[in-house]
Amino acid sequence: MVNNVLLVDDNRATNFIHEKFIAKSGKAKEVNCFMAGQRALEYLEQTNNFPELIFLDINMPTMDAWEFLERYRSIANKEQAKLFLLTTSISPQDEAKKKDFPEVEEMLYKPLDVKIFNHIVTKYFPAPTT
Template sequence: MTTPFKTCLLIDDNYIDNFITRRVLESSNFAEKIIVRQSPMEAIESLRDGSVDPDVIFLDIRMPLMSGFEFLQEYDGLEIAKKGIKIYMLSSSLDPTDMKQSSDNKHITQFIHKPLTVKALEEICQ
């Protein structure tokens, strides 16, 4: 796979999930640069101050202090939200409410079940 994206932001509080997802992203040459934020609040700050300028974001739902959906509410108020960044909800949730809320959110491109796979990345890049 050629590198379709310049910068990928991964937002997930789970170290192991981040490790696995990062390895899949790296082995697939998905992005030139992969940035990980274990806190949605840190991610918002990075987006707000311009230190991170992603083409694509992988976002977990269930995180302490701020959920993925709460992140999206904050994100919606940022200038960068107008850039058309692809956001993929990457979650182990099987809750139909989460999937419905993801599909109804204007910023979410697709809901993807963890773990992220090479096949899922290939589908994204088609």
């Protein structure tokens, strides 16, 4: 279970679908969606409930994922977040750029679904053993 998930994608329908799949998984308490990287960065700088998972679309119009990531590096609480890039097609250029950003866990194809989200939560947030 994760407390807070952040979705950053300029496509309203994609955010809506991802939010529904995450809710259906039952593994996230809160989901916040932003259609612009700048607004998401402002949220991250001000929130007291920093997300544990961030899903970031690579290709957005005013601020792409790479510019977002450059600015994300200056945010104080970022160490606790697992960051994933989302794309409809993984290009060799994006794979090469990803290597410059060790804070990115994985690059995934859109759309997310319940199975992929559950896999991520299980892999990166394992349940504590008793």
